[in-house]
Amino acid sequence: MDEQFRDTSSVRRTDVFALVGALAGATATTALIFTRLAPFNGVIGFVVVDYVLFLALYALLVSFDENGLAVRDRLAAVVVHSLALLVLSALVSVVTYTLWRARTTLPHLNLYTQDMSKAGPVDPVTVGGVLHAMAGTLIMIAIALAITVPLGIVCAVFLSEIPGPFSRFVRTIVEAMTALPSIVAGLFVYVTVVVLLGVGFSGIAAGLAISVMMLPIVIRSADVVLRLVPGTLKEASYALGAGQWRTVWHVTLPTARSGLTTAVILGTARGIGETSPVLLTAGLTPRMNLNPLEGPMVSLPLATLTFVKSPQPEMVARGFGAAAVLMILVLILFAIGRALGRKG
Structure with missing residues (x-):
């Protein structure tokens, strides 16, 4: 019987189910630990524990359908994508926060056409620029x-x-x-x-x-x-x-x-x-x-x-x-x- 090879670039329904199920299970377990089982608190600790449990549950779910090599490959792919998402989130948050705090000054033309020689500390943002x-x-x-x-x-x-x-x-x-x-x-x-x-x-x-x-x-x-x-x-x-x-x-x-x-x-x-x-x-x-x-x-x-x-x-x-x-x-x-x- 010929071996059937699967295209590794495609995404199967079981892959999505494993990813979503591991994320939901890890979040629910972490919430139970932080609210009922242990005196833990803090957002950073919650995220770290949730992520570790997510990796463990994801590896367990993938192991039901794949061999050890595929499990390690999927786990490495999830870690790489998670790090990329973390870096992208940090960049987006910095840019978004800066633009949001600058929303009161960016629409004014004087910001781009004036210096601060005639503006004092208590003058409104409609006076002076950069x-x-x-x-x-x-x-x-x-x-x-x-x-x-x-x-x-x-x-x-x-x-x-x-x-x-x-x-x-x-x-x-x-x-x-x-x-x-x-x-x-x-x-x-x-x-x-x-x-x-x-x-x-x-x-x-x-x-x-x-x-x-x-x-x-x-x-x-x-x-x-x-x-x-x-x-x-x-x-x-x-x-x-x-x-x-x-x-x-x-x-x-x-x-x-x-x-x-x-x-x-x-x-x-x-x-x-x-x-x-x-x-x-x-x-x-x-x-x-x-x-x-x-x-x-x-x-x-x-x-x-x-x-x-x-x-x-x-x-x-x-x-x-x-x-x-x-x-x-x-x-x-x-x-x-x-x-x-x-x-x-």
């Missing part, structure tokens, strides 16, 4: 990108194309820099640029501090992407008579274009949300300043921190409005970066 913080954020991140993108990609090319003791040393330093606290980077730029060189609080100093945080992220991500380029493409280029650097420029980098764009986006996401380096190097101002070489400048994360620390509800609402604007700005930059990365 235009100066938006401009400061864009200027600082532009300076940081101008520094980190060429340096990061060149360093990643060096690490992937010229292996050796020195490249291993550089890779070790880069990996160590990824764990560098942001406050240390801010203090380093503050001492060297603001104090010793006498530049003062400015956008250029903040951009340098942000670039210190972004550079290891860009290098590591770009290095991984470049090492994934098939070696056969490089060998074909060498066979046609091209040199190493011409091969890198015309074969390796275009092949890894999308991945390099992702590396830049990851670095930008790390740098655009920094607060402590900006506070130490850019200062704080309620006025618009478009000159990164002179005068204090503020960013959206720093403005958010300053606003939400105020006891006035109007300032707190402006803080959540600045956070919502920052999320929208990051989304726009991400979309632009992905569009540029897809171009041939």
Whole structure:
């Protein structure tokens, strides 16, 4: 008799019954334990016990129809999907909570067209805005990108194309820099640029501090992407008579274009949300300043921190409005970066 193989990608009715039954049984058992059998309380404890019982009941129900290998496979699939759902729920809750708290400020046009030079702590949300913080954020991140993108990609090319003791040393330093606290980077730029060189609080100093945080992220991500380029493409280029650097420029980098764009986006996401380096190097101002070489400048994360620390509800609402604007700005930059990365 021929063996009958089942398509593992399809979902049977028994699979749904096992999933729903395990969830219902685990929830009912956990409720019984917390309310009748044991002096337990707390939402987190309830969820943890419920999830553990759910996994046990689900494995038991699946074992009635499947063998041990299938039970382990289903259990692993449930755990992976549960973790993905947990991460997605955390992201949705953060975004939803921020937008909900910013609902009183986002509809007002002055949030995007005014600074805080003429607004006081007790003024309504119809006065003042975060235009100066938006401009400061864009200027600082532009300076940081101008520094980190060429340096990061060149360093990643060096690490992937010229292996050796020195490249291993550089890779070790880069990996160590990824764990560098942001406050240390801010203090380093503050001492060297603001104090010793006498530049003062400015956008250029903040951009340098942000670039210190972004550079290891860009290098590591770009290095991984470049090492994934098939070696056969490089060998074909060498066979046609091209040199190493011409091969890198015309074969390796275009092949890894999308991945390099992702590396830049990851670095930008790390740098655009920094607060402590900006506070130490850019200062704080309620006025618009478009000159990164002179005068204090503020960013959206720093403005958010300053606003939400105020006891006035109007300032707190402006803080959540600045956070919502920052999320929208990051989304726009991400979309632009992905569009540029897809171009041939």
